[in-house]
Amino acid sequence: MGDNDNHLSARTTRRRLLRGTAVGAVLSQVPLAGSAVAATRSESSSDADVEAEPEATETTSVGAPALSVADRLADRRYVATGTRGYVVGTESGGFPPMGWHIQGEMGGVWTPPLKLLDGIWFGVDGEWLDDATSFTSGYGHVTMTFEHDDLTVERADFVPDGRRGALFGLRFDSDEDRTVTLTVDAQSELMSAYPWGWTTPSQETFNLDDEVSVDGRRLVFRETGTPPVENATEHDWAAVVGSSTHPTAHEMDGEFRGPEEAYDSAFDSGVGGRLTYEVDVSGDELTTVWIGVAGSETGPETAHDELDALLNEPEEALEKKVESRLTRQERTRLDLPDTRLQRSIDWSKQNLADSRQVATDLMLRDTDEGSAYPEPAGRLDRVRFLGAGFPDYQWLFGTDGEYTAYASVAVGQFEPIKDHLEALKEASEILNDGSGKVVHEIVTEGSMYFGANDDPGNTDETVKFPSAVALLWRWTGDDEFRDEMYDFTRRNMEYVFENLDEDDDGWLEGHGNVEREGMGDEKLDVAVYTIRGLYDLAEMARSKGDGRTLSWAQRKADQLRRTFEDAWWIPEISQHAGSLTNPDESRVYQRHWIGVTPMEVEIRRNGQPHLGLTAPDNADAALDLRETTCYSGVGDDEEVDHRTNEGLYHTGAPGCDRTTFAGTKDSTEKQIFTLNTAIMAVGEGNYGRLGRDQQGRYLDANAKLQLPVPDEQPGAMPEIAPSPAYGRSLDLPMTERAMVLQAWGAYGTVWPVVHQHLGVRPDMGRRRLEVVPHLPDRWPEASVENLRVGDGSVAVSAESPDQTDETTGQTNDSSDYTYETTVTPNVSLRQLVLGHVVPVGESVSSVTLNGEEAEYDCRRTNRGRELRVEADTAGTQRLVVKTVDC
Numbered sequence: 001m002g003d004n005d006n007h008l009s010a011r012t013t014r015r016r017l018l019r020g021t022a023v024g025a026v027l028s029q030v031p032l033a034g035s036a037v038a039a040t041r042s043e044s045s046s047d048a049d050v051e052a053e054p055e056a057t058e059t060t061s062v063g064a065p066a067l068s069v070a071d072r073l074a075d076r077r078y079v080a081t082g083t084r085g086y087v088v089g090t091e092s093g094g095f096p097p098m099g100w101h102i103q104g105e106m107g108g109v110w111t112p113p114l115k116l117l118d119g120i121w122f123g124v125d126g127e128w129l130d131d132a133t134s135f136t137s138g139y140g141h142v143t144m145t146f147e148h149d150d151l152t153v154e155r156a157d158f159v160p161d162g163r164r165g166a167l168f169g170l171r172f173d174s175d176e177d178r179t180v181t182l183t184v185d186a187q188s189e190l191m192s193a194y195p196w197g198w199t200t201p202s203q204e205t206f207n208l209d210d211e212v213s214v215d216g217r218r219l220v221f222r223e224t225g226t227p228p229v230e231n232a233t234e235h236d237w238a239a240v241v242g243s244s245t246h247p248t249a250h251e252m253d254g255e256f257r258g259p260e261e262a263y264d265s266a267f268d269s270g271v272g273g274r275l276t277y278e279v280d281v282s283g284d285e286l287t288t289v290w291i292g293v294a295g296s297e298t299g300p301e302t303a304h305d306e307l308d309a310l311l312n313e314p315e316e317a318l319e320k321k322v323e324s325r326l327t328r329q330e331r332t333r334l335d336l337p338d339t340r341l342q343r344s345i346d347w348s349k350q351n352l353a354d355s356r357q358v359a360t361d362l363m364l365r366d367t368d369e370g371s372a373y374p375e376p377a378g379r380l381d382r383v384r385f386l387g388a389g390f391p392d393y394q395w396l397f398g399t400d401g402e403y404t405a406y407a408s409v410a411v412g413q414f415e416p417i418k419d420h421l422e423a424l425k426e427a428s429e430i431l432n433d434g435s436g437k438v439v440h441e442i443v444t445e446g447s448m449y450f451g452a453n454d455d456p457g458n459t460d461e462t463v464k465f466p467s468a469v470a471l472l473w474r475w476t477g478d479d480e481f482r483d484e485m486y487d488f489t490r491r492n493m494e495y496v497f498e499n500l501d502e503d504d505d506g507w508l509e510g511h512g513n514v515e516r517e518g519m520g521d522e523k524l525d526v527a528v529y530t531i532r533g534l535y536d537l538a539e540m541a542r543s544k545g546d547g548r549t550l551s552w553a554q555r556k557a558d559q560l561r562r563t564f565e566d567a568w569w570i571p572e573i574s575q576h577a578g579s580l581t582n583p584d585e586s587r588v589y590q591r592h593w594i595g596v597t598p599m600e601v602e603i604r605r606n607g608q609p610h611l612g613l614t615a616p617d618n619a620d621a622a623l624d625l626r627e628t629t630c631y632s633g634v635g636d637d638e639e640v641d642h643r644t645n646e647g648l649y650h651t652g653a654p655g656c657d658r659t660t661f662a663g664t665k666d667s668t669e670k671q672i673f674t675l676n677t678a679i680m681a682v683g684e685g686n687y688g689r690l691g692r693d694q695q696g697r698y699l700d701a702n703a704k705l706q707l708p709v710p711d712e713q714p715g716a717m718p719e720i721a722p723s724p725a726y727g728r729s730l731d732l733p734m735t736e737r738a739m740v741l742q743a744w745g746a747y748g749t750v751w752p753v754v755h756q757h758l759g760v761r762p763d764m765g766r767r768r769l770e771v772v773p774h775l776p777d778r779w780p781e782a783s784v785e786n787l788r789v790g791d792g793s794v795a796v797s798a799e800s801p802d803q804t805d806e807t808t809g810q811t812n813d814s815s816d817y818t819y820e821t822t823v824t825p826n827v828s829l830r831q832l833v834l835g836h837v838v839p840v841g842e843s844v845s846s847v848t849l850n851g852e853e854a855e856y857d858c859r860r861t862n863r864g865r866e867l868r869v870e871a872d873t874a875g876t877q878r879l880v881v882k883t884v885d886c
Contacts, residue, residue, distance in 0.1 A: 053071065053709050054069070054070065054071050054709075055707075055708035055709050056068060056707050056708050056709070056710055056714045057069075059136060061136055061138035061139075061141070061143055062138060062139070062141065064329075065138075065329075065346070066137060066138040066143075067136065067347075067707060067714035068134050068135065068137075068714065069091070069134070069135055069710060070133060070134045070135070073091040073092035073093075073131075073132050073134075073135050073144075074090055074091075074092040074094065074130075075090070075730045075731075076090060076091040076092075076135065076712045076713065076730065077089070077090060077091070077107075077391075077712050077713065077729075077734065077737070077740040078090070078135065078137070078712075078713045078716075078740070079354065079390040080140075080141060080142050080158055080159055080166070081159055081354045081355070081356075081387075082158070082160055082161045082162070082163060082166075082321075083161045083162055083357060083384075084112070084159075084162055084164045084357075085109070085110060085111040085112075085163065085164055085165055085166055086109075086110050086112075086166075086390065086394070087108070087109050087110075087166045088106070088390060088391040088740075089107060089108075089119060091132065091135035091142075091144065091713070092130055092132045092135075092144075093121075093122070093129050093131070093132050093144050093146065094119070094121070094130045094259070095107055095108055095118060095120070095121065095257075095260065096734055097118075097263045097265070097734065097735055098735060098737075099391045099735060100197075100392060101196045101197065101392050102191070102196050102197045102203050102267055103197045103265065103267070104263055104265050104267075104735050105191060105197075105203070105265065105267055105268075106391040106392050107119070107734075109239075110193075111164040111294070111295045111296075112193055112444035112445075113192050113297075113443065113444035113445035114190065114191070114192060114193075114237055114239075114297060115190065115192075115193070116165070116188065116190065116239035117186055117187060117188055117189065117241070117293060118187040118188070118189045118270060119187055119258075119260070120186045120293060121184070121185040121186075121257065121258025121260070122155065122168070122184055122258070122291075123182070123184075123185070124146075124148050124151065124153060124182060125148070125149075125180055125181050126181070127148060128258050129144075129146045129148070130259045131146065132144040132145055132155075133145050133146065133147055136714075137713055137714040137715045137716070138322070139321075139322050139325035139326065139329070139350055140158060140318075140324070140325045140350075140354075141156055141157065141321065142156070142157050142158070143155065143156045150175055151172060151173070151174050151180065151281070152172075152173040152174075153171065153172055153173075154170075154171045155168060155169065155170055155171075156168070156169040156318070157169075158317075158321060160310065160314075161321065161356075163294070163306060163309060163310050163317075164296060164303075165292060165293045165294030165295060165306050165307060166293050166310075167290055167291070167310055167311075167314050167317070167318075168290070168291045168292070169288050169290050169291075169314065169315075170288065170289045170290075170291070171287070171288040172286065172287045172289075173286055174282070174283050175283050176283040177280075177281070177283045178280075178281050178283075179279065179280050180278075180279050180281055181276060181279075182276070182277040182278075182289060183274060183276055184241070184274065184275045184277070185256040185273075185274050186221075186256060186272065186273055186293070187255065187257050187270055187271075187272040188210045188239055188270040188271055188272070188273075189210070189268065189269070189270035190210050190221060190223035190238075190239060190295075191207050191267070191269075192445050193394070193395065193443050193444050193445055194443040194445055194449075195367075195370070195373070195447075197266075197267060198370065199367065200370060200371050200372070200373075201227070201232075203267040204266045205228060206229055206232065207227075207269045208223050208224075208227060208269060209223070209271075210223045210269055210270045211223070211224075211271065212252045212272070212273045213252070214250050214252065214273070215304070217242050217245075217246045217247055217275075218240050218242030218307070219241040219250070219252070220239075220240050220300050220303075221238065221239040221240070221241075221271065221273070222236070222238045222239075222300060223235070223236075223237045224236045224237070230373065231365075231373050231375050236297070236298065236299040237295070237296070237297055238295060238300040238302070238303040239294070239295040240294055240300065240303045240304055240307050241291070241292070241293050242275065242291070242292060242311075243290060243291050243311070244290065246277075247276055247277050248276050248277060248278050249274075250274060250275050250276065251273065251274040252271075252272075252273045253271060253272070253273075254271070254272055255272050256272025256273055257272065288315075290311060290314045292307050292310040292311050292314075294307035294310055297361075324353075325350060325353055328349050328350070328353050328411075328413065329346060329349055329350075330786055331349070331411055331412030331786055331787070331788055332345070332410065332412055332750075332754065332784055332786065332787050332788070333785040333786050334346075334753065334782070334783070334784050335782065335783045335785075336753065336779070336782050337778070337781070337782065338699075338779070340703050340704070340707065341699055341700070341703050341749060343703075343706075343707060344703035344717075345411070345746075345749050345750050345753060347707065347716075347717075348407065348411070348706075348717060348745075348746035348749060348750055349411045349413070351716060351717055351741060351743060352408055352411065352416070352746060353413070354716075354741060355386040355387050355388075355416075356384070356387075356416050357384070357386070357387040357394065357395075357444075358382065358384050358385075359382070359383050359395075359396075359444040359445075360381060360383075361379070361380075361381065361382075362379065362380040362383060362427075362442070362445060363379055363445065363446040364376055364377050364379065364427060364430050364442070364446045364447075364448065365447055366452045367447050367448060367449055369455070377430055377431055378430035379446075380423075380426055380427060380430070380446070383396065383423035383427070383442075384419035384420070384422075384423065385401070385416075385419060385420040385423045385424075386401055386404055386743055387743070388400040388401075388739075388742065388744070389719050389738075389739030389741060389743065390739055391739070391740070393739055393742070394444070395442060395443045395444050396423055396424065396427070396441065396442040396444075397440065397441045398424055398438045398439060398441070398451065398458065398461035398464075398465070399440070399458055399461040399464065399513060400743060400744050401417065401420040401424065401468070402461060402465065402467070402468045403675060403678070403744040403747050404744045404746065404747065405417045405420075405468045405471055405472065406747050406750070406755075407746035407747045407749075407751060409471060409475040409476075410751055410760075411746075411750055411754075412786075412787065412788030414472065414475065414476050414788065418472055418478075418481060421465070421469060421472065421485065422484070423442075424465070425488050427442050427448070428451075428488075429488070431448050431452060432452060433453070434491070435491070435495050435499075436491030436492045436494060436495035436496075437451070437452075437495050437496075438451065438461045438462040438465050438492065440455075440457070440461060453499075456509075456510050456511050457510040457511025457512065457515070458510070458511050458512065458513070459496060459508050459509070459510030459523070459526045460511075460512040460513055460523070460525050462495065463493065463508070463526065463532075464529045464532075464533060465492050465533070466489035466492055466493060466533045466537045466540070467532050467533050467536045469481075469482065469486075469489050469536075469540070470489075470536035470540055471536075473540065473764075473765045474762050474764060474765055475762045475764060475789060475790075476764060477764030477765050477790040477791070479543075482540055482543070482765065486544060489536075489537055489540065490537060490541075490549055492533070493530075493533060493553060496508050496510075496530070497556070502521075502582065503582050503583045505522075505585065506556070506559065506560050506563070507526075507567065507585075508526050508527070508530055509521045509522055509582065510523070512525040512526040512594060513525050513594055514578070514592045514593070514594050514650075516590065516592065516651070516667055516669075517667075518588065518590060518665045518667060519578065519579040519590065520579035520580045520586070521579070521580070521582040522579060522581075522582065523578070523579050523594070524568060524576055524578050524594050524595065524597060524598070525594040527567075527568065528597040528598050528600075528613060530560065531557050531560050531561055531564065531601075532601050532602070532603045534553045534556050534557035535553070535557045535603045535604055537549065537553040538550050538557065538605075541553060543765055557603075557605075561613065564598075564613055564614075565614060565615065565618070567580065567585065568587070568598070569614070569618060570587055570589055570661055570663075572658075572659050572660070573589065573625070573660075573661050574618065574622055574624075574625055574658065575589060575622050575625060575657075576598050576614070576622070577663065578590050578591075578592045586663060587661075587663045588663050588665065589663050589664045590651060590664070590665045590666075591630075591651050591652035591654075591664075591667065592650065592651050592667070593648055593649070593650055593651070593673075593676040593679060596622075596623075596676075596680050596683045597679060597683075598612065598614045598619075599612045599613075599614060599619050599622065599623060599683030599684075599686055599687060600679045600680075600682045600686065601613055601686075607766075609761060609861075610861075610862075611686035611861055611863055612683070612686045612687060616687060619683075619687045619862065620687065620689075623683060623687065623689060623694070625656060625657070625658075626648060626652070627693070627694065627697075628656040629656065630652050630653045630654065630655050631649055631652035631653075631656065632646060632647065632648050632649060632680075633646050633647055633649065633670070633672055633701075633721075633723055633724075634646055644723075645672050645677075645701050645723060646697045646700065646701045647672040647677030647680070647698060647701035647702065647723075648672065648676040648677050648698065649669065649670045649671065649672060649723070650671045650673055650725075651668055651670075652668065653666075653668040654666055654668070670724040671723050671724075671726045672701070672723035672726070673720055673721075674702050674705065674717055674718065674719060674720070674742060674744070674745030674748065675742075675744045675745060675747070675748075677698050677702050677721070677745070677748050678698075678702065678744065678745055678746075678747040678749075678751075679747075680698045681695050681698035681699050681749070681752050682747070682748065682756075685757075686756070686863060687862050688837070688862070688863035688864045690757075690775075690776040690777070691776070692776075692778060695752060695776075696776060696778075699748065699749055699752060699753075701721065702721075702745050702748045702749055703749055705717060705718055705721055705745075711728075711729060711730075712730065713740050713741065717741065717745040718738060718739060718741065718742055719738035719739035719745075726738070754787065756774060756863070757773060757774060757775055757776065757779070757798075758771070758773050758783075758784055758796050758798060759772035759774060759796075759798070759821075759835070760784075760789075760796060762789045762790070764789055764790035764827075766830065767790070767828060767829050767830040767831070768829065768830060768832075768833075769789060769794065769825065769827075769832050770833040770835070770868070771794075771821060771823050771832075771833070771834055771835070772821075772833075772835035772837065773796070773798035773800075773821055773837070774837035774863055774864065775798055775799075777800075777802075779800070779802075780800065780801070780802035781797065781798065781799045781800075783795070783797035783798070789827055791827065791828075792825070792826045792827025792828065793826045793827060794823060794824065794826065795822075795823070795824040795826075796822070796823050797820075797821075797822045798820065798821050798822075798836070799818070800820075801817040815884055815885045816884055817883045817884070818880065818881070818882050819836040819838060819881040819882075819883070820836075820878065820879065820880050820881075821834045821836050821878075821879040822876065822877070822878045822879070823877050824875070824877075825874065830873065831870065831873065832870070832871045832872065832877065833868050833869070833871065834849070834877055834879040835856075835866050835867050835868035835879070836879065836881050837861075837863060837864040837865065837867075838858075838864065838865045838867050838881060838883055840864065840865060841885060842884065843883060843884050844858075844867065844881060844882070844883050845882045845883060846881075847867065847869065847879070847880070847881050848879070848880045849869050849879050850871075850877060850878055854869045854879070855869070856868060856869045867881055
């Protein structure tokens with residue numbers, strides 16, 4: 001998913017609400033937009049950020065933090081999600097055609113696997129509300145503000161978790177009593193998430209005509225019948241639109257798209273309808289009308305029931321949703337010198353919560369990359385997962401979840417990623433007949449586009465699966481989860497070596513994260529993650545007493561690790577080959593981002609972490625080159641006529657390599673995916689390269705896409721950053737854009753801070769915890785509270801000497817340094833180890849634990865010397881290390 005796919009190559013203070021009266025409408029007491037305060041620029045911002053483009057403002061909405069923007073709203077998409085539904089529109093209030101899987105049909109209102117509406121539009125006194133003056137991203141909801149004569153209208157969109165539809169609240173604020181005419185247009189497009197626009201069959205054949213009627217006070221849309229496609233089944237899909245109050249008029253049939261023109265689409269089989277309401281607005285109180293949209297695959301009766309549930313106390317549902325998001329926000333409470341990075345991580349917690357999805361009654365079938373529609377191979381009653389991205393990647397993916405797992409555990413959102421891995425396992429077992437291969441993607445109605453046994457990949461997501469399971473086990477200590485997944489993880493690794501190592505050299509064949517022309521059969525990222533997967537399987541085997549698997553996996557991992565550099569390193573250009581050819585093992589170098597994975601990976605061997613696979617000298621040279629303008633977005637690139645981003649290119653360009661290499665192929669692709677930048681940030685951290693122009697720039701590259709000048713939706717991490725080969729989403733047609741929200745980019749901010757800077761290393765399966773911080777030189781301190789580990793939590797604070805002068809940026813002249821680590825565990829432990837990374841050029845003069853001299857050990861790692869002390873497992877523990885220059 002994501003960068004594997006070539007489709008994008010080439011893309012005022014508000015009054016507190018009071019209860020009023022309005023023709024029986026549901027009225028909200030929930031305060032929406034609060035006082036707006038200009039967002040402050042973080043210390044890591046560069047001069048390149050200072051542009052005419054306005055910043056988002058920090059505000060509050062429903063008692064929670066929020067971000068508002070007011071520029072180019074018609075060009076900005078937004079997404080509001082719940083576990084059973086979501087809405088995608090523009091921040092100005094419109095619903096133009098969006099997305100490309102089904103061209104122009106990926107926006108609107110959805111309850112997966114069904115699309116319900118192309119959109120819903122609101123008008124007041126004959127004028128459409130499509131020109132919002134501001135848009136606000138809140139926790140679990142969004143709002144828009146419209147000015148209409150002397151009337152202010154605020155619209156709130158949200159999807160209550162567990163409900164199959166969406167709510168739209170319209171709050172009227174007037175200085176005088178008046179009656180307004182509220183018009184609601186709805187255009188249906190009852191359509192399944194699969195087939196897509198180019199598949200066989202396609203939606204042009206599969207999508208049947210919708211019908212519309214009025215049932216009491218509601219519009220009812222319905223699609224019934226059997227698509228003229230072999231193996232398609234009869235269906236009765238329905239969507240209903242209405243309010244708790246009675247409309248004064250209605251219209252049906254034809255196009256009802258508010259101010260927007262009809263979309264000429266080969267897939268369009270929808271119909272429209274209009275409801276009109278007379279709303280009494282008081283000059284003394286705020287008046288809110290709630291409009292709901294709900295749907296079902298089992299006919300109108302169930303859809304009506306869903307709408308009844310949605311319209312029952314919607315303001316309480318909104319408060320409940322925000323409260324649930326605030327609970328998630330309380331996990332991993334960070335205090336960082338870099339305020340933008342801290343706020344970015346807070347919003348990434350919300351992004352991950354936004355990504356939680358549920359699908360039911362999945363009829364699993366292998367579509368052979370969209371070329372077939374066979375009988376289902378089996379059925380899954382229910383799956384819970386993290387949708388990869390909105391609007392075009394909302395479903396279940398293997399590789400996305402395996403990267404997103406690192407961010408998920410670090411912000412304490414254990415259950416969603418557990419559910420995701422369980423869903424992958426269950427679907428893979430059915431579709432791949434128990435082989436052990438992990439599927440690539442499953443659409444919410446059950447179709448697998450890619451990832452069957454006969455497909456050439458993705459090998460990387462099968463070998464990454466044991467690592468994702470081991471990660472969850474270490475952070476949660478959940479032996480039942482490990483036991484449930486263990487046999488499948490063992491078969492993951494057995495499958496790949498039995499079926500995908502034709503030349504028996506240990507380097508597996510098959511696709512990895514990058515699929516581009518000219519690559520050899522054996523891919524670098526597959527090799528890197530295979531080694532890690534074997535070690536992680538070995539660790540789980542050890543914990544279960546499975547000696548045979550332990551011996552096999554560790555022996556194989558050790559062998560591959562010993563030969564890795566000889567097979568993959570290219571000394572002429574100080575990079576690893578991106579792939580090897582079979583059978584001659586020739587190295588192919590195309591400058592793809594996967595060249596950073598040997599530095600990004602962390603392996604566990606005999607319970608000890610080992611950071612990176614490559615030697616420090618090689619890593620430094622490789623990462624130095626990746627920081628150049630040929631490989632990363634730096635400065636004022638002449639190809640860029642929009643805001644630039646300093647992240648890592650998908651594929652670098654010639655011009656910076658120190659010499660030539662015969663196996664080099666120019667495959668330049670200057671797109672900056674947030675995942676690529678995340679990989680670079682983690683790789684820099686593994687080798688202790690925390691400088692502002694090293695890891696710092698890549699942390700900032702992803703964070704700045706969320707705030708203070710958001711890429712599209714404030715707070716949302718997108719799929720692709722502004723970059724030469726892509727452009728910027730705001731400047732592209734909405735049917736050609738990358739995702740407005742993509743989950744995996746959070747890996748590049750959350751993981752470096754929690755795991756590398758604060759140094760938290762849980763091994764809760766053995767009830768052990770290590771905390772060995774390593775702060776950037778420009779950070780004198782950092783801390784986290786309520787960091788979830790096992791069935792409890794831990795608080796960590798770290799201090800190190802501030803070795804840079806804030807004014808000059810130069811290193812301070814001092815010969816005495818103090819490093820402190822303080823840990824307060826609120827979890828049952830067998831062992832607690834505190835430590836700190838100490839620079840090689842400094843000599844330890846004293847080490848104390850809780851004020852007493854302490855014995856310590858010193859471990860050399862790729863990020864520096866780790867000085868470690870064993871501490872008591874209860875109560876606050878404080879380590880102080882004093883050093884002097886050698």
